[in-house]
Amino acid sequence: MSRPPPPSAAPRSANGGFVLVAVLWMVAALATLASIYAIYATNAAAGSHVSDDWLQAELSIRAGVELAAYQVLGFPEPARPTHGRFAATVGRSRVAVEYRTETARIDLNAAPKDLLVGLFRAVGARDSAAQTYAERVIGWRTKVEPNADNPEARAYASAGQAYRPRQAPFEDTLELALVLGLPQPLVEHALRLVTVFSGRARVDVVSADPMTLAALPGMTPDVLHAVLTARAKTPDDGRALLSLLGPARDGATTDPSKAMRTNIRVDLDDGRRIAAEVVFQLRDGGDEPFDILYWRDDIDGPWEAS
Numbered sequence: 254m255s256r257p258p259p260p261s262a263a264p265r266s267a268n269g270g271f272v273l274v275a276v277l278w279m280v281a282a283l284a285t286l287a288s289i290y291a292i293y294a295t296n297a298a299a300g301s302h303v304s305d306d307w308l309q310a311e312l313s314i315r316a317g318v319e320l321a322a323y324q325v326l327g328f329p330e331p332a333r334p335t336h337g338r339f340a341a342t343v344g345r346s347r348v349a350v351e352y353r354t355e356t357a358r359i360d361l362n363a364a365p366k367d368l369l370v371g372l373f374r375a376v377g378a379r380d381s382a383a384q385t386y387a388e389r390v391i392g393w394r395t396k397v398e399p400n401a402d403n404p405e406a407r408a409y410a411s412a413g414q415a416y417r418p419r420q421a422p423f424e425d426t427l428e429l430a431l432v433l434g435l436p437q438p439l440v441e442h443a444l445r446l447v448t449v450f451s452g453r454a455r456v457d458v459v460s461a462d463p464m465t466l467a468a469l470p471g472m473t474p475d476v477l478h479a480v481l482t483a484r485a486k487t488p489d490d491g492r493a494l495l496s497l498l499g500p501a502r503d504g505a506t507t508d509p510s511k512a513m514r515t516n517i518r519v520d521l522d523d524g525r526r527i528a529a530e531v532v533f534q535l536r537d538g539g540d541e542p543f544d545i546l547y548w549r550d551d552i553d554g555p556w557e558a559s
Contacts, residue, residue: 310519310552313343314529317517321352322533322543325513334489335509336460345522352516354509355451355532357460359468361429362394362422363453368504371468376442386439389432393418409433423449448514450532450546455506458494459484471500511535512546527552 320341325333336353359372369387370380378386392405397420406417412433419428426447430440446465456465458480467477480497487493491507498505512534519527529550533543 306521306523306525307552309344309346309521310527310550313346313348313519314517314527314531314548314550316341316343317348317350317519317529318515318531318533318543318545321350321513321515322535325352326535326542333509335457347520349518349520350515352513353460354457355448355512355514356453356455356457356506356508356510357462357465358448358451358514359446359456359465360451360453361390361426361447361449363451365454366391367470368454368456368468371470371472371504372443372446372465373439375464375468376439376446378439386432386435389434390429393420393428393432394422396420425449448512448532450512450514450534451510452512453506453508453510455504457507457509458498458505459489459491459507460509466501466505469498469501469504471503472498473501476501 320339321337324337324339328334336351336357338349338351340347340349342348359368364372366387369390370383373383373386374380392408395405397403397405403420405420409417414433416431418433423429426444426449429435429443429447430437446462446468456469458466463477463481466472466480476497476499480494483490483497484494495502495505495507512532514530514532517529517531519529521527527550529548531545531549532547533545535543
């Protein structure tokens, strides 16, 4: 009994060759699509992880601000701390927080001329230049009545500036860079010593930076050394610190602002580190214990120094 030839012995037709080529093209196309999908899936997973980091970081920053506010509010008002630090675990991150009253900084809208002069001296300006810079700051923030003579605006126009002075309160400390005649390096040094949120004409002697204390009118190196030494021993004895200031006492206070600045570091469990700076203001009542006045972070990339 004869048997049919094996399949390999069957003659190939032109149509069969065409089908084989078509199948091979389809396999190649599917392989390409699979590669594209694999890249898409990888990128989507990475994007999801970045989004998850962003969400965790924002929640951690907010938690740091809330914990700082509650640490301050946990004391009766006369005994509230003007500064402090703590660490906490929030979800999959570790949060380190430092907070300080905004009265530790010099308020660009409230500081008198002699304190502004002291500020510019403290960051390296000579006396005559410091006087001029202080006058320019006051000129920037001082309102001028409509149709009144405006020499400050004329000075900006004469200098070829494309803008006029605000002649209203500073809204942001970064406006200091727009004040006529202030050198950029000096502005960069001054920014970490100033604020627009305290509303106080004086500086908190308990928590101010040494360079901020050096700006107090009447301050001398010997007095500054004595104050810093005493503060290291008894950091919360504001009355004793005021007594050491002598003539510089007129520019100092122990009455903190309700505005507090927090510097927050978030360490995520994947090794990423995120920094934030948030200013909040305590409320006297209501459902919310505080309002956020200012927020910046480097979740999306590094920020410029201020």
